[in-house]
Amino acid sequence: MSLKILCVDDSRTVRMLIARAFAPFDCQIIEAGNGEEALRIVGETPPDLLVLDVTMPVMDGLTMLRELRGNPQSQSIPVIMLTAESGRESVVEASNLGVSDYLSKPFQAEKLLEKVNRIVSLVPRDGSSQYDQLAARYGLESVPESILRLTRILASRDASLSSIAEAICQDRGLTIRLLSAANPRHIEKPQYSIEEVSAALNRTGLSFGVLVATCDPLVRAVRKTFSSALSIQLEQVDVKNLSPLSGLHVTGYAEFSGRATGRVQLRFSERSARLMATRVMGIDPAEPLEADAIDDAVGEVVTMVVGNFKSNLCNAGLECVLTPPKVERTEKLEIRKIEGGGAERFGFKSPELTLWVDNSVNPWGE
Numbered sequence: 593m594s595l596k597i598l599c600v601d602d603s604r605t606v607r608m609l610i611a612r613a614f615a616p617f618d619c620q621i622i623e624a625g626n627g628e629e630a631l632r633i634v635g636e637t638p639p640d641l642l643v644l645d646v647t648m649p650v651m652d653g654l655t656m657l658r659e660l661r662g663n664p665q666s667q668s669i670p671v672i673m674l675t676a677e678s679g680r681e682s683v684v685e686a687s688n689l690g691v692s693d694y695l696s697k698p699f700q701a702e703k704l705l706e707k708v709n710r711i712v713s714l715v716p717r718d719g720s721s722q723y724d725q726l727a728a729r730y731g732l733e734s735v736p737e738s739i740l741r742l743t744r745i746l747a748s749r750d751a752s753l754s755s756i757a758e759a760i761c762q763d764r765g766l767t768i769r770l771l772s773a774a775n776p777r778h779i780e781k782p783q784y785s786i787e788e789v790s791a792a793l794n795r796t797g798l799s800f801g802v803l804v805a806t807c808d809p810l811v812r813a814v815r816k817t818f819s820s821a822l823s824i825q826l827e828q829v830d831v832k833n834l835s836p837l838s839g840l841h842v843t844g845y846a847e848f849s850g851r852a853t854g855r856v857q858l859r860f861s862e863r864s865a866r867l868m869a870t871r872v873m874g875i876d877p878a879e880p881l882e883a884d885a886i887d888d889a890v891g892e893v894v895t896m897v898v899g900n901f902k903s904n905l906c907n908a909g910l911e912c913v914l915t916p917p918k919v920e921r922t923e924k925l926e927i928r929k930i931e932g933g934g935a936e937r938f939g940f941k942s943p944e945l946t947l948w949v950d951n952s953v954n955p956w957g958e
Contacts, residue, residue, distance in 0.1 A: 595619035595712055598639035600630040600656070601674065602648040606697075610643060613701035617714040627656030634666050641712050643704075645674040646686070657689045670711045674699070710899040710914060738763035742805040756801050757789040766804050773800060800934040806901070806953050807936055810856065813900035814940060814949055821896060822871040824942050831939035834946055837861060837925060844890040844919040845928075845950075846898040850912030854930050854953035856898045858890070864945035865890055891917040930954045 595618070599610045602625050611621045622639060624630035628651040630644070642660075646653040653673065660666045673686045673694040683694055693707045708714065742759040760766045767789060771778045774792035793801060811828055818824040842865040845857035860868065869889035870877045894917040902914055929935040933954030940947040 595641065595714070596622060596637065596639040597641045597643065597708075598622045598624065598630060598633060599643045600624045600627065600648070600653065601643075601645040602626055603645075606645070606674075609701065610704065613704055614714075616716055618717050619714065627651030627653060627659075630656055631659055634660070634669070638666065639669065641708065642669055642671045643674065643708075644671050654685055654689070657686060657691070661689055672704075672707055672711070706899070710895065710902070713911060738766065742766065742801070753790055753793060754786065757786045757793055760789050760793075760801065760804065761786055769804055770796065770800065797934065803934040803936050803951065803953055806854075807938070807951055810897075810901050810949070810951055811938060813897050814858075814938075814947070817893065817896045817900065818940075818942075818947075821893070822868060824868075824871065824944055826940040826942050826947065829939045829941050831937050831948065834939045834941065834948070837948065840921050840923055841865075842886065842890055842919065842921055844887075844894040844917055846894050846917045847915045848898070848902055848912040849915075852912050852953060854933060854951070855928060856894070856901060857928065857950040857952075858894055858897065859948040859950070860890070861946065864947065867945055868893065887919040890919045894919075927952060 597614060597619050599607050599621055600623075601607050601610075604625075607623045607625075611623070614621055622633060622637070624633055626648045627644075630642075631651070633639075634642075644653045644656065657671060657673075660669060660671070670692040671686075671690075673683070673691045675683055675686075675694055675696055686694060692711050695704060695707060705714065738759070741762075742756070745755055745759050760770055761784060767784050768778075768780060770789060771784065771792050774795040815826050815828070818826050837859060841859055841861055843857055843859045845855055847853070847855045865886050866881055867877060869881055869886040870879070872889040872892055873885070875881075895914075898914060898917070902912060927935045927937055927950045930952040931954070933952050935950065935952040938949045938951070940949065
């Protein structure tokens with residue numbers, strides 16, 4: 593069923609630009625020129641998402657938002673707020689009223705789609721995968737077909753052990769990772785049988801199968817996010833070769849729930865987190881930063897990484913939604929595993945910083 597997106601703006605041009613941005617995707621765009629008209633539409637045909645301008649005649653966006661949140665039938669509809677660059681007070685009030693995100697005018701269509709895709713799953717009209725659409729748009733590396741095939745099999749929930757083992761056998765990298773997890777003393781050989789892979793799955797549990805499938809797109813999302821957004825080139829390294837984190841460090845994580853449940857967690861030393869924050873904010877590294885500013889930057893990076901990761905899960909049939917990112921300081925280093933799921937830790941390094949990424953996924957979340 594097509595998504596219903598209600599666009600509320602008094603500018604016909606803005607509404608046209610928004611409709612054009614969503615044209616490649618399977619969704620129905622409904623338009624309204626002010627808050628009063630939009631409330632009437634919501635009462636008749638509740639949308640899946642609302643893109644709402646702040647400044648409009650008859651009824652402005654904030655007034656409409658108060659009405660929405662005061663009505664049990666509409667209070668849970670996600671809203672992306674459109675604001676002017678100078679509208680910081682509006683952003684604060686909108687945040688207090690529970691908007692999902694906001695976007696400053698003038699905006700790029702790519703940025704709007706990026707924010708929308710963190711909230712709902714956009715499905716291309718032409719049948720191409722959602723991840724491939726986003727990969728082309730944002731420069732992400734394409735996920736190998738072997739990874740997508742395995743994830744789709746796992747998403748079916750009634751897949752047999754042999755079908756999962758057969759899918760893993762078709763990718764040598766996946767096979768070696770699985771066998772190494774089942775037996776740390778495993779020695780690589782030219783070929784592996786389905787029976788060997790099945791035996792490894794019996795030892796690790798099927799939840800490790802989904803880890804094998806999902807960690808590849810997660811690694812790609814991490815590297816591309818840091819490269820494109822922060823101009824930091826990360827190299828994946830064995831966590832055993834990283835200097836261990838000691839004492840208090842910064843960690844940011846987001847969880848997802850639905851047909852898959854899980855958590856992606858990024859860990860930084862205080863120094864690395866501060867450097868990353870200066871890149872996010874575009875300021876001189878020597879400029880002093882409050883802890884709150886660092887936390888905001890870490891949260892934004894977590895959102896970008898996990899948003900890209902979510903796209904691949906949805907593409908494979910594991911529909912899910914994200915929680916807002918949480919940032920904290922901790923001395924604990926153990927992976928926070930999702931109940932019933934598997935977990936794996938990755939290491940990344942650049943000349944500027946070091947990063948640890950924890951991934952825990954249960955493919956049978958609901």
